[in-house]
Amino acid sequence: MLRSNFLRPLTSGLLGITLMLPASYFMLTLLARIFFGAKGMYYYIAPSFLQSPYHLFAFHKAQLIVISLILAILFNVLTIVRVDLERGKHGLELGFSIRRYWLNTAVALQALLLLIVLIAYTLIQHVRY
Numbered sequence: 001m002l003r004s005n006f007l008r009p010l011t012s013g014l015l016g017i018t019l020m021l022p023a024s025y026f027m028l029t030l031l032a033r034i035f036f037g038a039k040g041m042y043y044y045i046a047p048s049f050l051q052s053p054y055h056l057f058a059f060h061k062a063q064l065i066v067i068s069l070i071l072a073i074l075f076n077v078l079t080i081v082r083v084d085l086e087r088g089k090h091g092l093e094l095g096f097s098i099r100r101y102w103l104n105t106a107v108a109l110q111a112l113l114l115l116i117v118l119i120a121y122t123l124i125q126h127v128r129y
Helices: 002-019 021-036 040-045 061-080 102-128
Strands: 081-088 091-098
Touching: 002 021, 002 061, 002 102, 021 040, 021 061, 021 102, 061 081, 061 102
Parallel strands: none
Antiparallel strands: 081 091
16 A cells, blocks of 8 residues: 555656656757757747648647646646545535645646746747737
């Protein structure tokens, strides 16, 4: 029992870190473009729908970046928050409890911040063009 309690938060934390890699790589290329003028890597991964034709069922790099961040947030929040059905006065009620896993909390917050920055970036890019 102790082993499964230890491995689940660790695996979801490591999975969240792995899922944040595409967004982190994009942010590094964006910073390299801003500070050093390196455009090659940026234009290769830039999640702009304006740089390539948008087909309804096409898989874009932007979708990979955003969906991987959403999955990182989801997996880590599901590890942190526990939902139980409890007997109450009027039948079954939902009970929420929060577990204190620092790695999962840090990964979820960092992925959420990256997602907010990417949404702001996307809005600025679409307003700009």
